[in-house]
Amino acid sequence: MSEHEIVNKLTEILRDLLADDSIVLTMETRRPEVAGWDSFAYVNFIVAVETEFGVKFKVAEVESFENVGAIVRRIGAIYATR
Amino acid sequence: MLAQHRLSFLETIQLDRAIDNHRTEPDQKIPKIRLAVLASATVDHLAPSIRVAGLRRRLLFDLHVGPYGQYRQQLLEPESSLQRFNPQIVLFSLSARELVATVPVNATADEAETAVHRHAEGLRLLWQRAREAFRSTVVQQTFLNVADPLFGSYDRLAGGAPSRMIARLNERVAEAAREDGILLLDVARASERGGLDVWFDVTRWLQAKMEIAPQAAPLYGDLLVRVIAAQRGLAKKCLVLDLDNTLWGGVIGDDGLEGIVLGEGTGTGEAHLALQRYAKQLRDRGVILAVCSKNEPAAAEAAFRQHPEMLLKRSDFATFVANWDDKAANLRRIAEQLNIGMESLVFVDDNPAERARIRESLPMVAVPEMPADPAYYVRCLADAGYFESVAFTAEDSRRAEQYSANASRDAFLESSQTMDEFLKGLEMSVNFGPFQKVDLARIAQLIGKTNQFNPTTRRHSLDDVARFMAVDGSLTLQFRLVDRFGDNGLVSAMILLPDPSFSDVMEIDTWVMSCRVFGRQLEREAMNIAVDAARQMGVRTLRADYIPTPKNDVVSSLYPSLGFRPSQKVDFNGGSTTWVLHLSEYYPHSTYIARRPGAA
Numbered sequence: 089m090s091e092h093e094i095v096n097k098l099t100e101i102l103r104d105l106l107a108d109d110s111i112v113l114t115m116e117t118r119r120p121e122v123a124g125w126d127s128f129a130y131v132n133f134i135v136a137v138e139t140e141f142g143v144k145f146k147v148a149e150v151e152s153f154e155n156v157g158a159i160v161r162r163i164g165a166i167y168a169t170r
Numbered sequence: 171m172l173a174q175h176r177l178s179f180l181e182t183i184q185l186d187r188a189i190d191n192h193r194t195e196p197d198q199k200i201p202k203i204r205l206a207v208l209a210s211a212t213v214d215h216l217a218p219s220i221r222v223a224g225l226r227r228r229l230l231f232d233l234h235v236g237p238y239g240q241y242r243q244q245l246l247e248p249e250s251s252l253q254r255f256n257p258q259i260v261l262f263s264l265s266a267r268e269l270v271a272t273v274p275v276n277a278t279a280d281e282a283e284t285a286v287h288r289h290a291e292g293l294r295l296l297w298q299r300a301r302e303a304f305r306s307t308v309v310q311q312t313f314l315n316v317a318d319p320l321f322g323s324y325d326r327l328a329g330g331a332p333s334r335m336i337a338r339l340n341e342r343v344a345e346a347a348r349e350d351g352i353l354l355l356d357v358a359r360a361s362e363r364g365g366l367d368v369w370f371d372v373t374r375w376l377q378a379k380m381e382i383a384p385q386a387a388p389l390y391g392d393l394l395v396r397v398i399a400a401q402r403g404l405a406k407k408c409l410v411l412d413l414d415n416t417l418w419g420g421v422i423g424d425d426g427l428e429g430i431v432l433g434e435g436t437g438t439g440e441a442h443l444a445l446q447r448y449a450k451q452l453r454d455r456g457v458i459l460a461v462c463s464k465n466e467p468a469a470a471e472a473a474f475r476q477h478p479e480m481l482l483k484r485s486d487f488a489t490f491v492a493n494w495d496d497k498a499a500n501l502r503r504i505a506e507q508l509n510i511g512m513e514s515l516v517f518v519d520d521n522p523a524e525r526a527r528i529r530e531s532l533p534m535v536a537v538p539e540m541p542a543d544p545a546y547y548v549r550c551l552a553d554a555g556y557f558e559s560v561a562f563t564a565e566d567s568r569r570a571e572q573y574s575a576n577a578s579r580d581a582f583l584e585s586s587q588t589m590d591e592f593l594k595g596l597e598m599s600v601n602f603g604p605f606q607k608v609d610l611a612r613i614a615q616l617i618g619k620t621n622q623f624n625p626t627t628r629r630h631s632l633d634d635v636a637r638f639m640a641v642d643g644s645l646t647l648q649f650r651l652v653d654r655f656g657d658n659g660l661v662s663a664m665i666l667l668p669d670p671s672f673s674d675v676m677e678i679d680t681w682v683m684s685c686r687v688f689g690r691q692l693e694r695e696a697m698n699i700a701v702d703a704a705r706q707m708g709v710r711t712l713r714a715d716y717i718p719t720p721k722n723d724v725v726s727s728l729y730p731s732l733g734f735r736p737s738q739k740v741d742f743n744g745g746s747t748t749w750v751l752h753l754s755e756y757y758p759h760s761t762y763i764a765r766r767p768g769a770a
Binding site: 101104105107127128131132134135136139144145146147150151 | 178179180183184187214215373374376377378380384385
């Protein structure tokens with residue numbers, strides 16, 4: 089799965105979660121830039137991403153993802169080891 | 171379809187929002203229930219699941235989720251948001267961590283027991299506080315046993331082992347719940363069935379202090395709403411079973427008595443037997459059993475009489491319908507015979523076509539999606555939670571017996587030439603008196619579950635009922651109807667409260683009667699009795715409301731038929747009517763029911 093595909097998938101998940109089809113995520117997007125993406129929505133987002141991709145992030149990773157790109161690269165890295 | 175499908179966490183959030191967006195007008199038909207969740211961990215993520223699970227059972231929830239860990243302040247402070255919310259139900263969703271943290275692992279068994287006891291007593295004070303402040307129903311969630319093994323198997327023996335402490339706390343809380351009459355939400359048990367890993371995810375705990383994992387949220391919502399629905403009389407009442415390939419393997423009409431697969435010896439035979447055993451257990455706890463099968467009636471009945479491995483007996487079924495008619499028509503017939511609503515039925519059939527037919531034509535009937543392998547029949551039925559209950563009374567354990575007595579009554583009715591001859595021949599008598607403490611659980615159950623003969627549909631909890639008994643100048647009456655075919659049990663209850671302004675006026679706050687005894691003149695004799703008792707208290711006037719609901723049409727003309735007159739007060743909005751009876755104008759109705767005063 090390419091980084092582009094992963095970003096698209098993450099966008100789709102966040103759109104579903106926040107019910108906002110105008111959301112467009114890029115590798116550089118940070119949480120405060122998206123309206124409604126508060127810490128509560130972030131936990132829900134992580135739960136949905138883990139379920140959707142069949143992955144499990146470390147607690148430290150979840151706490152330190154600085155932007156969407158960091159999440160995408162981590163998912164890519166997990167997939168590469170499979 | 172929604173009622174059958176298990177949703178994921180994300181789907182639940184989406185659905186919850188979609189429903190919220192479409193609900194611009196408040197839905198009049200669905201009652202809105204104010205539920206407060208008081209928690210020592212994060213529970214915000216459970217809210218969508220609770221609301222969605224509610225809708226599946228036609229219950230609309232208005233939720234108040236208290237600030238994390240502040241449940242004590244919320245309960246005690248007079249100006250808190252909880253006080254303003256004024257919940258009808260308070261759910262305590264607490265973690266056992268607080269208890270475990272206070273007890274060292276080298277504590278003796280006695281020390282641990284003392285700590286458990288103290289913790290449970292603390293909970294009871296919270297329950298009491300919630301009841302006093304809001305008169306609310308209290309639900310206590312059992313404690314997820316999230317403790318990791320410390321000694322290993324020896325944990326069960328070591329006094330201060332965390333897992334043992336949590337297990338003891340759950341036992342103690344269950345005892346206290348029974349004593350105090352509060353409801354339990356047993357997530358601990360559910361986590362044993364589904365696996366603790368489904369319910370508890372340590373990363374969510376660390377990230378967001380969620381003790382219930384988001385993945386378990388949909389199931390959590392469902393379990394909670396089952397309990398609340400059960401308390402409101404919305405649980406199912408009757409299990410309708412197909413025969414061929416459901417209660418036994420094979421087709422009795424083709425394979426014959428020797429050909430069907432049932433009983434010890436083969437796995438398949440034991441699986442069908444297990445379903446029979448489970449159905450029998452349900453019957454013994456008060457669920458009505460019925461058969462709905464496409465079969466020759468003689469062959470179907472013979473299977474029950476002649477097959478040596480048959481656990482269920484023909485007499486275990488309150489009604490037995492075997493014919494070649496459409497099953498939807500037969501289910502209607504069954505509900506009619508038993509005098510219960512279609513929404514009280516659960517239809518179990520191995521045939522997907524029959525299930526689809528019922529779902530389409532009778533969407534109010536619950537139709538579990540039976541698995542292809544009979545091995546999972548019981549599991550499927552049990553996990554659906556159709557027959558959730560919040561009490562188990564003597565009436566429940568006698569119900570099956572009472573329904574088979576009804577069959578004898580029906581036969582007697584058919585052989586009687588006139589209604590008078592039937593009623594006279596029943597040799598009925600009524601035991602009556604004020605509410606008895608020992609009967610309170612049954613009375614609360616009757617008030618909670620009765621939808622038809624219930625002119626006001628006011629749902630009073632056991633607490634409320636006890637409170638009414640203590641009101642100065644109140645009158646409570648319970649009625650038990652006995653006839654030559656048996657004891658119908660405690661079938662009617664009445665609560666009359668004094669008018670605050672006029673000392674000689676009483677109002678019938680609540681009057682309920684089980685549908686099992688409709689048409690037996692009990693309402694007339696009960697009114698005779700109530701009028702006599704009211705007169706002795708110096709009452710001159712009885713007042714009563716009729717508040718129409720989709721289900722209580724049967725009592726729409728109850729009061730005029732008993733001699734009440736319409737009052738001036740008319741509520742044009744809800745269609746409610748108020749009725750008045752001047753006792754000086756009342757002449758007792760003649761009935762065929764003999765009176766037996768005393769403990770009912």
